[in-house]
Structure formats: C-alpha cells, structure tokens
Amino acid sequence: MTTAIDQRMKSFAVSLLESGGGLIEWPEHLKSGFAILPPQTAALLECPENTEITAESVERGLTINLASMFLQRAERLFPRDTSAMALKIDTLYLKKSAMDEPVARAFAFPNARVKVLGASADRVEYQFWHFAAAIESDEKWEDVVGVTINSRSHARLEMPDPLNNYDAHPTRLDQVPVDFAAATAQAAAVAGAKASGFIRRLEERMDRDMKRLKSYYHALLDDASDRSRRTVAEPDKTDARAKAVELELDRKTEELRERYTLRPSLRPVALVRLDAPALAVTLNAQRRDGEKQFNIYWNAMTKTLEPLACSACGEGIFSIHFAEGFVPLCGACAHK
Numbered sequence: 476m477t478t479a480i481d482q483r484m485k486s487f488a489v490s491l492l493e494s495g496g497g498l499i500e501w502p503e504h505l506k507s508g509f510a511i512l513p514p515q516t517a518a519l520l521e522c523p524e525n526t527e528i529t530a531e532s533v534e535r536g537l538t539i540n541l542a543s544m545f546l547q548r549a550e551r552l553f554p555r556d557t558s559a560m561a562l563k564i565d566t567l568y569l570k571k572s573a574m575d576e577p578v579a580r581a582f583a584f585p586n587a588r589v590k591v592l593g594a595s596a597d598r599v600e601y602q603f604w605h606f607a608a609a610i611e612s613d614e615k616w617e618d619v620v621g622v623t624i625n626s627r628s629h630a631r632l633e634m635p636d637p638l639n640n641y642d643a644h645p646t647r648l649d650q651v652p653v654d655f656a657a658a659t660a661q662a663a664a665v666a667g668a669k670a671s672g673f674i675r676r677l678e679e680r681m682d683r684d685m686k687r688l689k690s691y692y693h694a695l696l697d698d699a700s701d702r703s704r705r706t707v708a709e710p711d712k713t714d715a716r717a718k719a720v721e722l723e724l725d726r727k728t729e730e731l732r733e734r735y736t737l738r739p740s741l742r743p744v745a746l747v748r749l750d751a752p753a754l755a756v757t758l759n760a761q762r763r764d765g766e767k768q769f770n771i772y773w774n775a776m777t778k779t780l781e782p783l784a785c786s787a788c789g790e791g792i793f794s795i796h797f798a799e800g801f802v803p804l805c806g807a808c809a810h811k
C-alpha cells in the first residue's frame with residue numbers, strides 16, 4: 476500500500492539525492508528503484524554507492540520510510556552551520572506594470588489607509604524546510620512536514636521545489652541568521668493541522684475510556700451505599716469503602732490522562748536556502764496614530780503577491796489589521 480506519506484518521502488528523497496549528484500531511477504508505480512550515489516553521500520547515508528532504493532525495509536540498500544534511518548542520516552547532508560544547500564537564481568522576470576491595482580485586489584486593510592508608493596527589484600532568501608514531526612501518546616503519529624518561508628516577511632508560502640528548478644545553481648550565501656524560530660512555528664501549525672484527525676480520534680478514545688471508568692466506579696460506589704442501607708450498624712466502614720473507591724477513581728483518571736497526553740516534537744532534517752529575485756512593493760499605511768512604510772513581495776516564481784504573516788499566529792494574511800505600532804495581525808488575533 477502506498478500512502479501519501481510514502482509518496483512525500485519518496486519525492487523528498489529523490490530530489491535530495493539528485494541535488495547531491497546522485498542518479499536515481501525509481502519509476503512512479505514501483506515500490507523500489509535503483510540509485511547510484513557519489514561516494515561521500517553514500518558514506519553519510521551508510522549505504523552502498525550502487526544500491527537498491529525502496530520504500531520497504533530491506534537488509535542492504537537504502538530504505539526510504541518513516542521507520543528507516545533515512546531521515547536521521549539525511550540530516551548529515553544538511554549541516555546546519557554551512558551554506559552547502561544554498562541555491563541562487565540570477566534573474567527572473569519581474570512585473571513592470573503599476574502595482575496599485577494588483578495590491579488593491581489582493582489585500583484589504585480594514586483599519587488603515589494604505590497607498591502604494593512604488594516597486595523595485597530586490598532579492599529575497601526563501602527557505603525550504605523539512606521537519607520530521609511526531610506526536611507521542613497512546614499511539615504515535617509521524618509525518619514529514621515541509622514549510623517554505625520568505626525570510627524577510629516570515630510568511631509561509633506555497634512554492635515549487637527549488638531542487639527541481641533548472642535556473643537554480645549552487646552558491647554560497649552569507650551566514651545570515653537562519654530563521655529557525657519562524658520556520659519551527661510555521662511547521663508546528665502545519666503539523667497540527669495534519670495531525671488533527673489523529674488528535675481527534677485520541678480525544679474521542681480518551682472520552683470513551685473516561686466514561687467507562689467513571690461508570691464502573693460509580694457502580695461500585697452505588698453498591699457501597701446500597702450495602703450501607705442494609706447494614707446500618709457499620710456506617711464508618713461504608714464511608715471508608717466509598718472513600719477508597721473515590722481515591723482509586725482519581726488515581727485511574729490521572730493514569731488515563733497521562734496515557735493520552737500529547738507529546739509533540741519537531742526535528743529539522745533539511746533546509747534549502749534559495750536566493751531569488753523578487754519585486755518589493757513599498758506601501759504606506761496611515762492611521763490616526765501615525766504612518767509607516769512597509770514592504771510586501773511579488774513572488775517571481777509563482778507570479779503572485781505574497782501574503783504577510785500575522786505577528787501573533789503566523790498565518791499568511793491578505794486582510795491585514797494593524798495593531799499599535801503597525802503590527803500586522805489576522806482578523807482572529809486582532810479581535811482577541
């Protein structure tokens with residue numbers, strides 16, 4: 476059975492290995508294929524240079540699934556403190572017409588007057604992150620979460636994989652602070668949405684187990700009070716029994732909560748930095764308490780205006796509420 480996760484793992488692995496100089500032959504409909512890897516890549520992945528590549532666990536060869544060591548080893552191909560996986564696109568077509576109308580169509584500013592001042596060619600570093608996401612609880616949930624962010628605006632974007640972009644060539648980028656915090660926050664939101672079905676099922680199971688537990692112990696308590704009516708002579712003993720049942724119920728309830736506690740984790744496994752041309756559109760926002768200039772970006776790869784990021788929840792927003800100091804917020808965060 477091929478799941479969506481297997482598919483994502485496969486395409487991630489293939490593009491990662493190909494970008495490192497590997498030759499991968501893994502037909503769409505087959506469970507396994509063949510890889511020829513550069514010696515250094517093979518060494519880092521602890522597999523032969525000429526190897527079977529497969530979604531199923533095999534003795535020798537390269538296994539690509541969540542249970543395999545692939546993700547952990549893939550991390551070695553992406554040393555965090557180097558610019559080894561940095562790509563650059565030298566030139567791209569940038570929109571030349573006036574931006575007033577596109578901005579007015581894409582954006583809404585409910586509590587400010589906003590004017591387009593102009594647009595200029597700029598460069599933006601886009602960061603393509605892959606995280607291994609997991610939630611440990613009574614069961615385990617795992618997935619690979621990819622998030623792409625504009626390192627200037629911190630907005631999360633949908634963009635084509637730069638490893639498949641023929642205009643992108645390897646480069647060295649300055650050691651600008653890599654935006655780990657922003658990426659992690661965005662990945663947590665994506666992982667939360669992906670895991671929502673799993674979380675709901677667990678919560679339903681916990682509710683069901685909790686109901687069963689309570690009805691069982693309440694039956695015991697009823698039994699105890701029935702007995703007390705029959706044996707009026709020993710009320711103390713009955714009270715003590717009821718107390719013991721209640722304590723036991725508390726203990727079991729606590730155990731159940733503990734068992735269903737969600738322990739999420741996010742581990743970065745890959746980062747590709749892409750330096751690309753973009754059109755910076757400068758806007759001026761005006762409110763009673765002052766005015767401020769800020770930039771939005773027209774993305775030269777998707778040929779669309781990018782959203783801004785809500786400063787509170789990180790969601791991409793086109794309807795922008797300005798809080799004090801012109802901090803951009805989404806509608807939900809603005810009305811909290």
Ligand SMILES: [Zn+2]
Pocket residue numbers: 785786787788789790804805806807808809
């Ligand atoms: Zn928000």
